[in-house]
Amino acid sequence: MEKNLPPATVERLSNYRRKLKGINTEETAYIHSHQLAHLMRINPAHIRRDLMLINFSGDIHKGYNIENLIAKIGENIDCIRKQKLAFIGIGDLGRALASEFKNKDSKLEIVAAFRLEENLNDESVDFKCYPISKIKQVLKKEEIDIIVLTLTKINLKEVLKNIVDSGVKGILNFTSAHLDVPDEIYVENYDMIGKLEKLSYFTSCKD
Amino acid sequence: MEKNLPPATVERLSNYRRKLKGINTEETAYIHSHQLAHLMRINPAHIRRDLMLINFSGDIHKGYNIENLIAKIGENIDCIRKQKLAFIGIGDLGRALASEFKNKDSKLEIVAAFRLEENLNDESVDFKCYPISKIKQVLKKEEIDIIVLTLTKINLKEVLKNIVDSGVKGILNFTSAHLDVPDEIYVENYDMIGKLEKLSYFTSCKD
DNA sequence: AATTTCTTGTTAACATTTTAACAATATATG
DNA sequence: CATATATTGTTAAAATGTTAACAAGAAATT
Numbered sequence: 001m002e003k004n005l006p007p008a009t010v011e012r013l014s015n016y017r018r019k020l021k022g023i024n025t026e027e028t029a030y031i032h033s034h035q036l037a038h039l040m041r042i043n044p045a046h047i048r049r050d051l052m053l054i055n056f057s058g059d060i061h062k063g064y065n066i067e068n069l070i071a072k073i074g075e076n077i078d079c080i081r082k083q084k085l086a087f088i089g090i091g092d093l094g095r096a097l098a099s100e101f102k103n104k105d106s107k108l109e110i111v112a113a114f115r116l117e118e119n120l121n122d123e124s125v126d127f128k129c130y131p132i133s134k135i136k137q138v139l140k141k142e143e144i145d146i147i148v149l150t151l152t153k154i155n156l157k158e159v160l161k162n163i164v165d166s167g168v169k170g171i172l173n174f175t176s177a178h179l180d181v182p183d184e185i186y187v188e189n190y191d192m193i194g195k196l197e198k199l200s201y202f203t204s205c206k207d
Numbered sequence: 208m209e210k211n212l213p214p215a216t217v218e219r220l221s222n223y224r225r226k227l228k229g230i231n232t233e234e235t236a237y238i239h240s241h242q243l244a245h246l247m248r249i250n251p252a253h254i255r256r257d258l259m260l261i262n263f264s265g266d267i268h269k270g271y272n273i274e275n276l277i278a279k280i281g282e283n284i285d286c287i288r289k290q291k292l293a294f295i296g297i298g299d300l301g302r303a304l305a306s307e308f309k310n311k312d313s314k315l316e317i318v319a320a321f322r323l324e325e326n327l328n329d330e331s332v333d334f335k336c337y338p339i340s341k342i343k344q345v346l347k348k349e350e351i352d353i354i355v356l357t358l359t360k361i362n363l364k365e366v367l368k369n370i371v372d373s374g375v376k377g378i379l380n381f382t383s384a385h386l387d388v389p390d391e392i393y394v395e396n397y398d399m400i401g402k403l404e405k406l407s408y409f410t411s412c413k414d
Numbered sequence: 415a416a417t418t419t420c421t422t423g424t425t426a427a428c429a430t431t432t433t434a435a436c437a438a439t440a441t442a443t444g
Numbered sequence: 445c446a447t448a449t450a451t452t453g454t455t456a457a458a459a460t461g462t463t464a465a466c467a468a469g470a471a472a473t474t
Contacts, residue, residue: 007405008431014404018383032451041385045433052453060440060452077404079411085403091298093381093399096359100383100400108403146406148399152303169410172402174300176225176307178248186410188402192300192355193307195379195395196292196315197221197284198214199353203376203393204286215461239421252463259423267422267470 009050010077015040016047017073025066032063078107086144087113088132088159089151098125111142116153135159139166150174216257217284222247223254224280232273239270285314293351294320295339295366296358305332318349323360342366346373357381 005013019039023031033051037044051057051064054076058064087094090113098110113125114132130138132154138144139162147168152175160181163171170186173179179187212220226246230238240258244251258271261283265271294301297320305317320332321339337345339361345351346369354375359382367388370378377393380386386394 005408006430007409010408011398011401011405014401015398018400034451039385043433045435046431048451048453049432058452060438061442061450063451077408079407083407083411089299089303091300092296092357093298093300096296096357096382097399099359108400108407145410146403148403150299150303152306170406172399172406175303178246186406188406190397190402191218191222192304192379193225193315194218194221195397196353196355198218199377199379199393199395200286200290200315201212201217201284202214203352204290213460241421250463252465253461255421255423256462265422267468268420268472270421 005053005076009053012040012042012046012050013054013073013077016050017070020066020070023066029066030059030063031066031069033058035063081107083108083145084142085110085146085148086139086142087148087150088135088154089113089149090115090129091150093150094148095125098127102126108146111144112138114138114151116151132159136162136166139163139168144168146170146172148172148174149179152177212260212283216260219247219249219253219257220261220280220284223257224277227273227277230273236273237266237270238273238276240265242270281314289314289316290352291349292317292353292355293346293349294355294357295342295361296320296356297322297336298357300357301355302332305334309333315353318351319345321345321358323358339366343369343373346370346375351375353377353379355379355381356386359384 016036019036020031033047034044037047040047051069054072056064056069056072085108087110094110094113101108101110110125110127112127113129114135115129116132132151144166145168147163147170149171156177160179164181164185168185170188171179171181173187173189174192176191176193179189181187223243226243227238240254241251244254247254258265258276261279263271263276263279292315294317301317301320308315308317317332317334319334320336321342322336323339339358351373352375354370354377356378363384367386371388371392375392377395378386378388380394380396381399383398383400386396388394
Protein backbone atom coordinates (compact mmCIF):
# COMPACT_ATOMS: atom_id res chain seq x y z
CA MET A 1 0.00 0.00 0.00
CA GLU A 2 1.37 3.41 -0.96
CA LYS A 3 1.21 6.56 1.07
CA ASN A 4 -0.76 8.53 -1.42
CA LEU A 5 -3.41 9.94 0.85
CA PRO A 6 -3.28 13.70 1.37
CA PRO A 7 -2.06 14.62 4.86
CA ALA A 8 -5.29 16.42 5.68
CA THR A 9 -7.27 13.31 4.82
CA VAL A 10 -5.12 11.05 6.98
CA GLU A 11 -5.70 13.34 9.91
CA ARG A 12 -9.42 13.41 9.37
CA LEU A 13 -9.68 9.64 8.94
CA SER A 14 -8.04 9.25 12.32
CA ASN A 15 -10.59 11.64 13.78
CA TYR A 16 -13.52 9.89 12.13
CA ARG A 17 -12.43 6.60 13.56
CA ARG A 18 -12.10 7.95 17.08
CA LYS A 19 -15.56 9.42 16.88
CA LEU A 20 -17.02 6.26 15.36
CA LYS A 21 -15.53 4.10 18.07
CA GLY A 22 -17.57 6.08 20.56
CA ILE A 23 -20.81 4.97 18.93
CA ASN A 24 -22.64 1.95 20.22
CA THR A 25 -23.02 -0.16 17.10
CA GLU A 26 -25.58 -2.43 18.75
CA GLU A 27 -27.99 0.46 18.60
CA THR A 28 -26.94 2.01 15.34
CA ALA A 29 -24.89 0.01 12.91
CA TYR A 30 -24.92 2.57 10.10
CA ILE A 31 -24.21 6.27 9.80
CA HIS A 32 -24.85 8.78 7.03
CA SER A 33 -22.28 11.21 5.74
CA HIS A 34 -24.25 14.16 7.01
CA GLN A 35 -24.59 12.62 10.46
CA LEU A 36 -20.88 12.02 10.84
CA ALA A 37 -20.23 15.45 9.36
CA HIS A 38 -22.43 16.96 12.01
CA LEU A 39 -20.54 15.17 14.76
CA MET A 40 -17.22 16.31 13.33
CA ARG A 41 -18.49 19.80 12.53
CA ILE A 42 -17.30 19.62 8.97
CA ASN A 43 -18.85 19.53 5.54
CA PRO A 44 -20.61 16.27 4.50
CA ALA A 45 -18.85 16.38 1.13
CA HIS A 46 -15.61 16.10 3.01
CA ILE A 47 -16.62 12.79 4.52
CA ARG A 48 -17.74 11.34 1.21
CA ARG A 49 -14.62 12.50 -0.53
CA ASP A 50 -12.31 11.09 2.13
CA LEU A 51 -14.08 7.73 2.10
CA MET A 52 -13.92 7.68 -1.67
CA LEU A 53 -10.15 8.04 -1.42
CA ILE A 54 -9.92 4.88 0.66
CA ASN A 55 -12.45 3.10 -1.55
CA PHE A 56 -15.06 2.62 1.10
CA SER A 57 -18.59 2.29 -0.16
CA GLY A 58 -21.73 2.93 1.78
CA ASP A 59 -25.22 1.67 1.26
CA ILE A 60 -27.13 4.22 -0.73
CA HIS A 61 -29.90 4.21 1.75
CA LYS A 62 -28.57 2.93 5.04
CA GLY A 63 -25.33 4.86 4.90
CA TYR A 64 -21.93 3.60 6.01
CA ASN A 65 -21.51 0.48 8.12
CA ILE A 66 -19.67 1.75 11.18
CA GLU A 67 -17.70 -1.36 12.07
CA ASN A 68 -16.57 -1.93 8.52
CA LEU A 69 -15.58 1.69 8.21
CA ILE A 70 -13.50 1.58 11.37
CA ALA A 71 -11.73 -1.49 10.01
CA LYS A 72 -11.21 0.07 6.60
CA ILE A 73 -9.71 3.23 8.09
CA GLY A 74 -7.33 1.04 10.06
CA GLU A 75 -6.24 -0.79 6.93
CA ASN A 76 -5.40 2.52 5.36
CA ILE A 77 -3.75 4.55 8.07
CA ASP A 78 -2.41 2.10 10.64
CA CYS A 79 1.08 0.77 10.41
CA ILE A 80 1.65 -2.96 10.64
CA ARG A 81 3.49 -3.08 13.91
CA LYS A 82 2.83 -1.04 17.01
CA GLN A 83 4.65 2.27 17.16
CA LYS A 84 6.17 3.40 20.39
CA LEU A 85 5.89 6.91 21.75
CA ALA A 86 7.95 8.75 24.32
CA PHE A 87 7.29 12.13 25.88
CA ILE A 88 10.01 14.56 26.75
CA GLY A 89 8.36 16.63 29.40
CA ILE A 90 4.85 15.79 30.36
CA GLY A 91 1.84 17.05 32.22
CA ASP A 92 -1.92 16.93 31.92
CA LEU A 93 -1.64 16.59 28.18
CA GLY A 94 0.36 13.39 28.41
CA ARG A 95 -1.90 11.94 31.04
CA ALA A 96 -4.94 12.76 28.92
CA LEU A 97 -3.37 11.10 25.91
CA ALA A 98 -2.39 8.08 27.92
CA SER A 99 -5.95 7.54 29.02
CA GLU A 100 -7.14 7.98 25.44
CA PHE A 101 -4.84 5.23 24.25
CA LYS A 102 -5.69 2.86 27.04
CA ASN A 103 -7.91 -0.04 25.92
CA LYS A 104 -8.29 1.41 22.49
CA ASP A 105 -6.21 -1.22 20.75
CA SER A 106 -4.39 1.59 19.06
CA LYS A 107 -1.26 1.00 17.08
CA LEU A 108 0.34 3.76 19.11
CA GLU A 109 1.62 3.16 22.59
CA ILE A 110 3.22 5.48 25.10
CA VAL A 111 6.11 3.60 26.64
CA ALA A 112 8.14 6.27 28.39
CA ALA A 113 8.27 9.83 29.59
CA PHE A 114 11.33 11.88 30.46
CA ARG A 115 11.29 14.58 33.08
CA LEU A 116 13.69 16.90 34.79
CA GLU A 117 12.91 15.50 38.19
CA GLU A 118 14.41 12.23 39.34
CA ASN A 119 12.25 9.36 40.50
CA LEU A 120 8.98 10.85 39.47
CA ASN A 121 6.94 7.80 38.74
CA ASP A 122 3.31 8.62 38.47
CA GLU A 123 1.00 5.81 39.48
CA SER A 124 -1.84 7.29 37.43
CA VAL A 125 -0.14 6.36 34.16
CA ASP A 126 1.06 3.02 32.89
CA PHE A 127 4.27 4.12 31.26
CA LYS A 128 7.56 4.63 33.00
CA CYS A 129 8.97 8.03 33.89
CA TYR A 130 12.71 8.52 33.61
CA PRO A 131 14.99 11.45 34.36
CA ILE A 132 16.12 13.13 31.16
CA SER A 133 19.69 12.02 31.86
CA LYS A 134 18.72 8.44 31.03
CA ILE A 135 17.37 9.30 27.60
CA LYS A 136 20.14 7.72 25.58
CA GLN A 137 19.88 4.24 27.00
CA VAL A 138 16.09 4.20 27.22
CA LEU A 139 15.49 5.32 23.62
CA LYS A 140 17.80 2.59 22.38
CA LYS A 141 16.43 -0.12 24.63
CA GLU A 142 12.77 0.65 24.02
CA GLU A 143 13.16 1.31 20.30
CA ILE A 144 11.09 4.48 20.37
CA ASP A 145 9.52 5.56 17.08
CA ILE A 146 7.97 8.91 17.88
CA ILE A 147 8.91 11.69 20.32
CA VAL A 148 6.56 14.31 21.73
CA LEU A 149 8.67 17.24 22.85
CA THR A 150 7.23 19.74 25.32
CA LEU A 151 10.18 20.52 27.53
CA THR A 152 12.50 23.43 26.84
CA LYS A 153 14.86 23.47 29.78
CA ILE A 154 17.11 20.74 28.43
CA ASN A 155 20.34 20.55 26.54
CA LEU A 156 18.53 20.42 23.25
CA LYS A 157 21.56 19.74 21.10
CA GLU A 158 22.56 16.70 23.10
CA VAL A 159 19.02 15.40 23.39
CA LEU A 160 18.52 15.74 19.64
CA LYS A 161 21.73 13.89 18.98
CA ASN A 162 20.49 11.01 21.08
CA ILE A 163 17.14 11.08 19.35
CA VAL A 164 18.69 10.96 15.90
CA ASP A 165 21.15 8.24 16.85
CA SER A 166 18.48 6.05 18.35
CA GLY A 167 16.53 5.81 15.12
CA VAL A 168 13.45 7.82 16.05
CA LYS A 169 11.33 8.45 12.96
CA GLY A 170 9.15 11.39 13.90
CA ILE A 171 8.95 14.27 16.34
CA LEU A 172 5.89 16.23 17.39
CA ASN A 173 7.42 19.48 18.59
CA PHE A 174 5.52 21.79 20.92
CA THR A 175 8.48 23.98 21.78
CA SER A 176 9.41 27.03 19.76
CA ALA A 177 12.93 25.76 19.32
CA HIS A 178 14.02 24.86 15.85
CA LEU A 179 14.90 21.19 15.57
CA ASP A 180 17.96 20.67 13.46
CA VAL A 181 17.57 17.04 12.44
CA PRO A 182 18.08 15.14 9.18
CA ASP A 183 15.29 15.16 6.63
CA GLU A 184 14.54 11.50 7.23
CA ILE A 185 12.97 12.44 10.52
CA TYR A 186 9.45 13.74 10.06
CA VAL A 187 9.01 16.82 12.24
CA GLU A 188 5.62 18.31 12.93
CA ASN A 189 5.90 21.66 14.64
CA TYR A 190 3.19 23.14 16.73
CA ASP A 191 3.94 26.65 17.75
CA MET A 192 1.59 27.50 20.57
CA ILE A 193 2.48 31.16 20.75
CA GLY A 194 1.83 31.53 17.05
CA LYS A 195 -1.55 29.88 17.46
CA LEU A 196 -2.39 32.03 20.45
CA GLU A 197 -1.45 35.24 18.68
CA LYS A 198 -3.55 34.18 15.72
CA LEU A 199 -6.44 33.45 18.07
CA SER A 200 -5.91 36.84 19.64
CA TYR A 201 -5.92 38.51 16.23
CA PHE A 202 -9.23 37.00 15.22
CA THR A 203 -10.96 37.45 18.56
CA SER A 204 -9.96 41.00 19.39
CA CYS A 205 -11.90 43.91 18.04
CA LYS A 206 -9.45 46.17 16.30
CA ASP A 207 -10.76 49.61 15.49
CA MET B 208 -7.82 48.30 10.77
CA GLU B 209 -9.65 45.35 9.30
CA LYS B 210 -8.85 41.72 9.84
CA ASN B 211 -8.12 40.94 6.26
CA LEU B 212 -4.89 39.05 6.67
CA PRO B 213 -5.04 35.35 5.84
CA PRO B 214 -4.87 33.18 8.98
CA ALA B 215 -1.69 31.49 7.80
CA THR B 216 0.00 34.85 7.37
CA VAL B 217 -0.97 36.03 10.85
CA GLU B 218 0.55 32.91 12.31
CA ARG B 219 3.76 33.35 10.36
CA LEU B 220 4.07 37.02 11.23
CA SER B 221 3.89 36.07 14.88
CA ASN B 222 6.65 33.54 14.30
CA TYR B 223 8.83 35.99 12.38
CA ARG B 224 8.58 38.47 15.20
CA ARG B 225 9.56 35.95 17.82
CA LYS B 226 12.57 34.93 15.81
CA LEU B 227 13.53 38.56 15.08
CA LYS B 228 13.34 39.49 18.74
CA GLY B 229 16.06 36.94 19.37
CA ILE B 230 18.48 38.82 17.13
CA ASN B 231 20.87 41.34 18.61
CA THR B 232 20.13 44.44 16.56
CA GLU B 233 23.25 46.18 17.78
CA GLU B 234 25.23 43.75 15.69
CA THR B 235 22.88 43.33 12.77
CA ALA B 236 20.19 45.89 12.22
CA TYR B 237 18.96 44.49 8.90
CA ILE B 238 17.97 41.09 7.61
CA HIS B 239 17.32 39.79 4.10
CA SER B 240 14.31 37.75 3.13
CA HIS B 241 16.43 34.72 2.41
CA GLN B 242 18.18 34.97 5.77
CA LEU B 243 14.94 35.09 7.71
CA ALA B 244 13.57 32.37 5.48
CA HIS B 245 16.52 30.21 6.36
CA LEU B 246 15.97 30.76 10.07
CA MET B 247 12.29 29.93 9.72
CA ARG B 248 12.93 27.07 7.31
CA ILE B 249 10.45 28.38 4.81
CA ASN B 250 10.57 29.81 1.33
CA PRO B 251 11.97 33.36 0.91
CA ALA B 252 9.04 34.27 -1.33
CA HIS B 253 6.80 33.60 1.62
CA ILE B 254 8.53 36.23 3.68
CA ARG B 255 8.36 38.84 0.96
CA ARG B 256 4.74 38.09 0.27
CA ASP B 257 3.73 38.28 3.91
CA LEU B 258 5.56 41.59 4.40
CA MET B 259 3.94 42.93 1.26
CA LEU B 260 0.56 42.19 2.80
CA ILE B 261 1.35 44.40 5.78
CA ASN B 262 2.93 47.05 3.57
CA PHE B 263 6.39 46.79 5.00
CA SER B 264 9.16 47.86 2.71
CA GLY B 265 12.77 46.84 2.91
CA ASP B 266 15.87 48.48 1.60
CA ILE B 267 16.72 47.01 -1.75
CA HIS B 268 20.25 46.33 -0.69
CA LYS B 269 20.34 46.25 3.10
CA GLY B 270 17.20 44.24 3.51
CA TYR B 271 14.57 44.74 6.19
CA ASN B 272 15.18 46.84 9.28
CA ILE B 273 14.62 44.45 12.12
CA GLU B 274 13.34 46.86 14.74
CA ASN B 275 10.96 48.54 12.36
CA LEU B 276 9.70 45.20 11.18
CA ILE B 277 9.02 44.02 14.72
CA ALA B 278 7.05 47.20 15.31
CA LYS B 279 5.14 46.90 12.06
CA ILE B 280 4.16 43.31 12.77
CA GLY B 281 2.88 44.46 16.15
CA GLU B 282 0.77 47.17 14.54
CA ASN B 283 -0.82 44.56 12.36
CA ILE B 284 -1.41 41.59 14.58
CA ASP B 285 -1.48 42.86 18.15
CA CYS B 286 -4.68 43.91 19.78
CA ILE B 287 -4.86 47.27 21.48
CA ARG B 288 -5.21 46.12 25.04
CA LYS B 289 -3.52 43.19 26.67
CA GLN B 290 -5.37 39.90 26.39
CA LYS B 291 -5.54 37.60 29.34
CA LEU B 292 -4.99 33.87 29.16
CA ALA B 293 -5.97 31.12 31.52
CA PHE B 294 -5.01 27.45 31.40
CA ILE B 295 -7.32 24.67 32.37
CA GLY B 296 -4.91 21.93 33.24
CA ILE B 297 -1.26 22.65 32.93
CA GLY B 298 2.17 21.06 32.89
CA ASP B 299 5.47 21.56 31.17
CA LEU B 300 3.73 23.14 28.23
CA GLY B 301 2.26 25.90 30.35
CA ARG B 302 5.48 26.52 32.17
CA ALA B 303 7.34 26.72 28.88
CA LEU B 304 4.83 29.21 27.53
CA ALA B 305 4.96 31.25 30.69
CA SER B 306 8.70 31.63 30.38
CA GLU B 307 8.32 32.58 26.73
CA PHE B 308 5.95 35.39 27.59
CA LYS B 309 8.01 36.67 30.46
CA ASN B 310 9.82 39.93 29.67
CA LYS B 311 8.68 39.82 26.10
CA ASP B 312 6.26 42.74 26.40
CA SER B 313 3.72 40.58 24.69
CA LYS B 314 0.11 41.58 24.44
CA LEU B 315 -0.76 38.16 25.82
CA GLU B 316 -0.48 37.41 29.48
CA ILE B 317 -1.11 34.25 31.43
CA VAL B 318 -3.00 35.25 34.54
CA ALA B 319 -4.36 32.00 35.91
CA ALA B 320 -4.26 28.24 35.74
CA PHE B 321 -6.84 25.79 36.98
CA ARG B 322 -5.96 22.37 38.23
CA LEU B 323 -7.64 19.42 39.83
CA GLU B 324 -5.45 19.59 42.90
CA GLU B 325 -6.10 22.12 45.62
CA ASN B 326 -3.44 24.55 46.74
CA LEU B 327 -1.02 23.77 44.04
CA ASN B 328 0.80 27.04 43.66
CA ASP B 329 3.94 26.65 41.67
CA GLU B 330 6.68 29.07 42.62
CA SER B 331 8.33 28.65 39.22
CA VAL B 332 5.54 30.53 37.47
CA ASP B 333 4.18 33.99 38.04
CA PHE B 334 0.52 33.29 37.55
CA LYS B 335 -1.84 31.95 40.15
CA CYS B 336 -3.04 28.36 40.28
CA TYR B 337 -6.61 27.73 41.35
CA PRO B 338 -8.60 24.57 41.89
CA ILE B 339 -11.03 24.02 39.05
CA SER B 340 -13.93 24.54 41.44
CA LYS B 341 -13.11 28.25 41.60
CA ILE B 342 -13.31 28.73 37.86
CA LYS B 343 -16.53 30.71 37.80
CA GLN B 344 -15.47 33.48 40.12
CA VAL B 345 -11.92 33.73 38.81
CA LEU B 346 -12.90 33.99 35.13
CA LYS B 347 -15.28 36.80 35.95
CA LYS B 348 -12.95 38.63 38.25
CA GLU B 349 -9.91 38.41 36.01
CA GLU B 350 -11.79 39.06 32.77
CA ILE B 351 -10.11 36.23 30.91
CA ASP B 352 -10.07 36.49 27.10
CA ILE B 353 -8.59 33.19 26.01
CA ILE B 354 -8.67 29.68 27.48
CA VAL B 355 -6.16 26.93 26.84
CA LEU B 356 -7.86 23.63 27.60
CA THR B 357 -5.74 20.55 28.25
CA LEU B 358 -7.61 18.82 31.02
CA THR B 359 -10.22 16.17 30.35
CA LYS B 360 -11.20 14.94 33.78
CA ILE B 361 -13.58 17.76 34.48
CA ASN B 362 -17.29 18.37 34.23
CA LEU B 363 -16.94 19.77 30.75
CA LYS B 364 -20.50 20.94 30.37
CA GLU B 365 -20.40 22.99 33.52
CA VAL B 366 -16.96 24.38 32.82
CA LEU B 367 -18.02 25.40 29.32
CA LYS B 368 -21.08 27.13 30.69
CA ASN B 369 -18.87 29.17 32.97
CA ILE B 370 -16.51 29.96 30.14
CA VAL B 371 -19.31 31.16 27.88
CA ASP B 372 -20.99 33.19 30.61
CA SER B 373 -17.77 34.90 31.57
CA GLY B 374 -17.26 36.42 28.14
CA VAL B 375 -14.24 34.44 27.00
CA LYS B 376 -13.58 35.08 23.30
CA GLY B 377 -11.42 32.16 22.23
CA ILE B 378 -10.48 28.65 23.22
CA LEU B 379 -7.42 26.68 22.21
CA ASN B 380 -8.58 23.12 22.71
CA PHE B 381 -6.09 20.30 23.14
CA THR B 382 -8.61 17.72 24.27
CA SER B 383 -10.48 15.51 21.87
CA ALA B 384 -13.79 16.57 23.35
CA HIS B 385 -16.10 18.53 21.14
CA LEU B 386 -16.75 21.99 22.52
CA ASP B 387 -20.35 22.99 22.14
CA VAL B 388 -20.12 26.76 22.37
CA PRO B 389 -21.76 29.64 20.48
CA ASP B 390 -20.22 30.71 17.19
CA GLU B 391 -19.02 33.98 18.67
CA ILE B 392 -16.33 32.08 20.52
CA TYR B 393 -13.39 31.28 18.27
CA VAL B 394 -12.36 27.68 18.87
CA GLU B 395 -9.08 26.31 17.61
CA ASN B 396 -8.92 22.56 18.00
CA TYR B 397 -5.69 20.69 18.18
CA ASP B 398 -6.24 17.00 18.13
CA MET B 399 -3.03 15.38 19.28
CA ILE B 400 -4.08 11.84 18.51
CA GLY B 401 -4.95 12.84 14.98
CA LYS B 402 -1.56 14.47 14.57
CA LEU B 403 0.20 11.44 16.03
CA GLU B 404 -1.60 9.02 13.77
CA LYS B 405 -0.76 11.19 10.80
CA LEU B 406 2.87 11.24 11.90
CA SER B 407 2.73 7.50 12.28
CA TYR B 408 1.28 7.13 8.78
CA PHE B 409 4.03 9.11 7.15
CA THR B 410 6.89 7.65 9.15
CA SER B 411 6.00 3.98 9.03
CA CYS B 412 7.02 1.82 6.14
CA LYS B 413 3.91 0.19 4.80
CA ASP B 414 4.44 -2.66 2.44
C1' DA C 415 30.36 54.63 -17.91
C1' DA C 416 28.88 50.24 -18.74
C1' DT C 417 28.21 45.74 -16.76
C1' DT C 418 27.37 42.57 -13.36
C1' DT C 419 25.21 41.18 -9.23
C1' DC C 420 21.95 41.17 -5.85
C1' DT C 421 17.49 42.02 -3.56
C1' DT C 422 12.99 43.71 -3.19
C1' DG C 423 8.11 43.91 -4.63
C1' DT C 424 4.69 41.91 -7.34
C1' DT C 425 2.36 39.00 -10.38
C1' DA C 426 1.43 34.69 -12.12
C1' DA C 427 1.52 29.85 -11.81
C1' DC C 428 1.01 25.87 -9.15
C1' DA C 429 -0.60 22.86 -5.40
C1' DT C 430 -3.57 21.68 -1.98
C1' DT C 431 -7.71 21.81 0.43
C1' DT C 432 -12.51 22.65 0.73
C1' DT C 433 -17.06 23.01 -0.95
C1' DA C 434 -20.68 22.80 -4.33
C1' DA C 435 -23.23 20.39 -7.82
C1' DC C 436 -25.31 16.70 -9.71
C1' DA C 437 -25.97 12.14 -11.98
C1' DA C 438 -27.10 7.58 -10.56
C1' DT C 439 -29.89 4.89 -7.85
C1' DA C 440 -32.51 2.74 -4.32
C1' DT C 441 -36.37 3.08 -1.29
C1' DA C 442 -40.70 4.93 0.06
C1' DT C 443 -45.10 6.94 -1.08
C1' DG C 444 -49.21 8.15 -3.47
C1' DC D 445 -46.75 1.96 -11.58
C1' DA D 446 -45.18 6.59 -11.46
C1' DT D 447 -43.44 10.12 -8.57
C1' DA D 448 -41.08 12.06 -4.84
C1' DT D 449 -37.33 11.79 -1.73
C1' DA D 450 -32.94 10.85 0.01
C1' DT D 451 -28.18 9.45 -0.25
C1' DT D 452 -23.99 8.02 -2.24
C1' DG D 453 -20.03 8.60 -5.45
C1' DT D 454 -17.74 11.67 -8.38
C1' DT D 455 -16.51 15.63 -10.87
C1' DA D 456 -16.03 20.40 -11.15
C1' DA D 457 -15.43 24.72 -9.12
C1' DA D 458 -13.88 27.79 -5.52
C1' DA D 459 -10.89 29.14 -1.97
C1' DT D 460 -6.71 29.10 0.19
C1' DG D 461 -1.94 28.55 0.52
C1' DT D 462 2.71 28.13 -1.57
C1' DT D 463 6.32 28.76 -4.83
C1' DA D 464 8.39 30.42 -9.05
C1' DA D 465 9.51 34.11 -12.09
C1' DC D 466 10.91 38.40 -13.16
C1' DA D 467 10.94 43.55 -13.73
C1' DA D 468 12.90 47.49 -11.34
C1' DG D 469 16.52 49.44 -9.27
C1' DA D 470 20.57 50.11 -6.20
C1' DA D 471 25.26 49.11 -5.14
C1' DA D 472 29.67 47.10 -6.54
C1' DT D 473 32.94 46.04 -10.10
C1' DT D 474 35.31 46.34 -14.29
